[in-house]
Amino acid sequence: xxxxxxxxxxxxxxxxxxxxxxxxxxxxxxxxxxxxxxxxxxxxxxxxxxxxxxxxxxxxxxxxxxxxxxxxxxxxxxxxxxxxxxxxxxxxxxxxxxxxxxxxxxxxxxxxxxxxxxxxxxxxxxxxxxxxxxxxxxxxxxxxxxxxxxxxxxxxxxxxxxxxxxxxxxxxxxxxxxxxxxxxxxxxxxxxxxxxxxxxxxxxxxxxxxxxxxxxxxxxxxxxxxxxxxxxxxxxxxxxxxxxxxxxxxxxxxxxxxxxxxxxxxxxxxxxxxxx
Amino acid sequence: xxxxxxxxxxxxxxxxxxxxxxxxxxxxxxxxxxxxxxxxxxxxxxxxxxxxxxxxxxxxxxxxxxxxxxxxxxxxxxxxxxxxxxxxxxxxxxxxxxxxxxxxxxxxxxxxxxxxxxxxxxxxxxxxxxxxxxxxxxxxxxxxxxxxxxxxxxxxxxxxxxxxxxxxxxxxxxxxxxxxxxxxxxxxxxxxxxxxxxxxxxxxxxxxxxxxxxxxxxxxxxxxxxxxxxxxxxxxxxxxxxxxxxxxxxxxxxxxxxxxxxxxxxxxxxxxxxxx
DNA sequence: CTAAAACTATGTACGTCATACGTTTATTAT
DNA sequence: ATAATAAACGTATGACGTACATAGTTTTAG
Numbered sequence: 001x002x003x004x005x006x007x008x009x010x011x012x013x014x015x016x017x018x019x020x021x022x023x024x025x026x027x028x029x030x031x032x033x034x035x036x037x038x039x040x041x042x043x044x045x046x047x048x049x050x051x052x053x054x055x056x057x058x059x060x061x062x063x064x065x066x067x068x069x070x071x072x073x074x075x076x077x078x079x080x081x082x083x084x085x086x087x088x089x090x091x092x093x094x095x096x097x098x099x100x101x102x103x104x105x106x107x108x109x110x111x112x113x114x115x116x117x118x119x120x121x122x123x124x125x126x127x128x129x130x131x132x133x134x135x136x137x138x139x140x141x142x143x144x145x146x147x148x149x150x151x152x153x154x155x156x157x158x159x160x161x162x163x164x165x166x167x168x169x170x171x172x173x174x175x176x177x178x179x180x181x182x183x184x185x186x187x188x189x190x191x192x193x194x195x196x197x198x199x200x201x202x203x204x205x206x207x208x209x210x211x212x213x214x215x216x217x218x219x220x221x222x223x224x225x226x227x228x229x230x231x232x233x234x235x236x237x238x239x240x241x242x243x244x245x246x247x248x249x250x251x252x253x254x255x256x257x258x259x260x261x262x263x264x265x266x267x268x269x270x271x272x273x274x275x276x
Numbered sequence: 277x278x279x280x281x282x283x284x285x286x287x288x289x290x291x292x293x294x295x296x297x298x299x300x301x302x303x304x305x306x307x308x309x310x311x312x313x314x315x316x317x318x319x320x321x322x323x324x325x326x327x328x329x330x331x332x333x334x335x336x337x338x339x340x341x342x343x344x345x346x347x348x349x350x351x352x353x354x355x356x357x358x359x360x361x362x363x364x365x366x367x368x369x370x371x372x373x374x375x376x377x378x379x380x381x382x383x384x385x386x387x388x389x390x391x392x393x394x395x396x397x398x399x400x401x402x403x404x405x406x407x408x409x410x411x412x413x414x415x416x417x418x419x420x421x422x423x424x425x426x427x428x429x430x431x432x433x434x435x436x437x438x439x440x441x442x443x444x445x446x447x448x449x450x451x452x453x454x455x456x457x458x459x460x461x462x463x464x465x466x467x468x469x470x471x472x473x474x475x476x477x478x479x480x481x482x483x484x485x486x487x488x489x490x491x492x493x494x495x496x497x498x499x500x501x502x503x504x505x506x507x508x509x510x511x512x513x514x515x516x517x518x519x520x521x522x523x524x525x526x527x528x529x530x531x532x533x534x535x536x537x538x539x540x541x542x543x544x545x546x547x548x549x550x551x552x
Numbered sequence: 553c554t555a556a557a558a559c560t561a562t563g564t565a566c567g568t569c570a571t572a573c574g575t576t577t578a579t580t581a582t
Numbered sequence: 583a584t585a586a587t588a589a590a591c592g593t594a595t596g597a598c599g600t601a602c603a604t605a606g607t608t609t610t611a612g
Contacts (some may be wrong), residue, residue: 035494035495046560046607046608046609047559047560047561048560048561049560049561071597071598071599072598072599072600073597073598073599081561081562082561082562082563083562083563083599083600084561084562084563084564084600084601084602085560085561085562087599087600087601088559088560088561089560092599092600093598093599093600139419140418142416143415143465143466145466145487146466146467146487148487148490148491150499153491153495153500153503154499154500156500156503157499157500157501157502157503158502160502160503160505160506161501161502163502164502164505164506169509170505170506170508170509170510171506171509171510171531172531173502173506174506174510175527175528175529175531175532176531176532176535178462178463178466178528178532179459179463179531179532179535179536181462182458182459182461182462182463182465182466183455183458183459183462185458185462186454186455186457186458186459186461186462187454187455187458189419189458190419190421190422190454190458191422211421211422211424214424215424215429218311219311219429223426223430223433224429224430224432224433225433225437226433226434226436226437226439226440226449227429227432227433227436229436229440229446230436230440230446230447230449230450232446233445233446233447234446234447234450251451252451252454255447255448255451255452255455256451256452256454256455256536258539259452259455259536259539259540259543260455260532260535260536260539261539262538262539262542262543263534263535263536263537263538263539263540263542264535264539266538266539266542267535267538322578322579322589323588323589323590324589324590325589325590347568347569347570348569348570348571349568349569349570357590357591358590358591358592359570359571359591359592360571360572360573360590360591360592360593361589361590361591363570363571363572364588364589364590365589368570368571369569369570369571
């Protein structure tokens with residue numbers, strides 16, 4: 001897997017690429033950067049720096065010190081080059097981050113032997129979850145568009161397989177894949193620090209319990225009746241909150257994913273019985 | 277709804293608040309900042325700046341020029357104060373962003389008259405989706421922990437109501453709410469620029485079609501069999517891809533949400549028939 | 553074999569950012 | 583009146599992304 005910049009032009013056009021939040025989410029631009037072109041330049045010195053080396057250094061930095069420590073200067077220093085040399089290989093930090101995110105994602109899990117589509121999906125989600133646990137900084141890489149990197153696409157492809165096998169047709173499978181990706185990402189994002197944080201009074205923080213307690217100190221429960229009810233159940237210790245992870249999926253993910261898969265299953269079942 | 281800083285201390289403790297990605301996701305700290313305390317300082321000049329004024333100015337800036345234009349200097353300039361005056365009211369930009377996100381979220385939709393829990397959830401999701409369309413920069417505000425702001429909690433509470441009404445118990449309802457929030461957020465994030473971007477060859481970009489085409493130019497389909505199959509269906513124009521939004525929910529969200537609600541429904545149905 | 557073309561790397565410089573710190577100014581409790 | 587206290591300001595610092603001009607190196611055309 002090599003990442004080579006084919007060309008990225010002069011941006012002289014610059015008309016419409018400021019999309020309200022700037023940072024030009026130019027798909028074509030990302031694609032040319034992310035995909036290998038093999039053939040390298042013809043004349044001139046053989047490049048000693050490459051996009052790949054840069055990206056790997058960046059991943060190491062982020063792994064070690066988090067995303068906010070990932071600066072162009074730091075990368076250059078780590079590799080023993082001047083800051084500006086980086087820009088001979090990458091047009092901007094935004095695009096670098098795209099490459100870095102793809103490299104850091106790594107290859108998707110092997111689900112080969114799995115015949116039960118539900119179990120395959122659950123294992124896929126578990127692997128993604130584990131990935132976010134291992135590299136929490138990935139959750140903070142700004143998302144500009146649908147995945148286009150080789151690894152990101154591989155993850156997507158792996159998920160689509162069991163979904164198609166389950167009987168979903170093209171657009172449905174895509175929607176389901178997006179759905180599942182979003183759920184894992186979102187859940188990881190929200191429970192990221194809750195799992196690592198220790199309770200302020202030394203107590204062990206189990207899922208939402210700590211949060212519920214903290215909120216209870218400050219928030220008027222009358223304004224949030226449903227929330228108060230849920231919190232009460234949670235503090236009392238209901239069936240879901242304290243359940244241990246059942247295999248690869250953490251409890252807070254498991255329920256939602258399973259309900260979704262239930263829905264998918266009955267959807268495809270209904271179609272088969274409908275169409276014959 | 278007023279936001280008042282009660283106190284934010286000296287951070288002399290500073291032991292454990294560097295959570296690998298820094299930016300101290302200190303829950304207590306956020307809570308004291310986000311929730312109104314009423315009683316203002318006793319001595320000294322009456323503050324002319326307030327957290328509220330600052331937050332509202334910030335929202336205006338982000339609305340106008342995107343999140344990357346939102347700097348402390350810009351806020352101060354907009355309000356006619358010196359940059360550092362802001363720090364008399366907000367301890368850091370990170371915390372400011374939390375307040376800003378809550379203010380920008382606004383009040384949740386009224387679902388009062390809705391008896392069908394599915395329709396209530398769908399309307400809630402549609403409203404959240406619309407919110408992200410109106411303020412795409414909200415998707416880029418870094419998420420540090422579960423929602424704790426008054427508006428964010430109000431949104432959560434509104435969603436929990438129909439979920440509890442549907443028969444989910446405490447922890448399940450919480451998981452389902454997290455699930456739905458994540459799905460809307462994630463879908464909005466990924467289809468954000470796809471909906472606003474024009475096709476590069478002047479053609480209208482319909483959902484994933486443009487992306488599928490662009491990828492097809494570069495990616496070897498053999499490496500991604502399932503993906504290629506889905507893309508082929510999408511370009512050909514399958515049942516889902518070109519469907520118009522059915523009401524408040526866009527097509528790419530609708531399928532996933534509906535399957536999830538199917539699953540929830542059969543889950544609670546199974547419980548009632550089980551427990552009597 | 554040479555010379556120029558093509559490309560890589562570097563150094564300097566600029567504008568912007570968040571924010572630490574010390575000073576001044578306005579207000580209120582005594 | 584006066585002391586206490588908080589609010590606002592000015593200045594300064596170090597880090598950031600990156601524009602731009604320059605210097606250096608290697609391949610290929612003649």
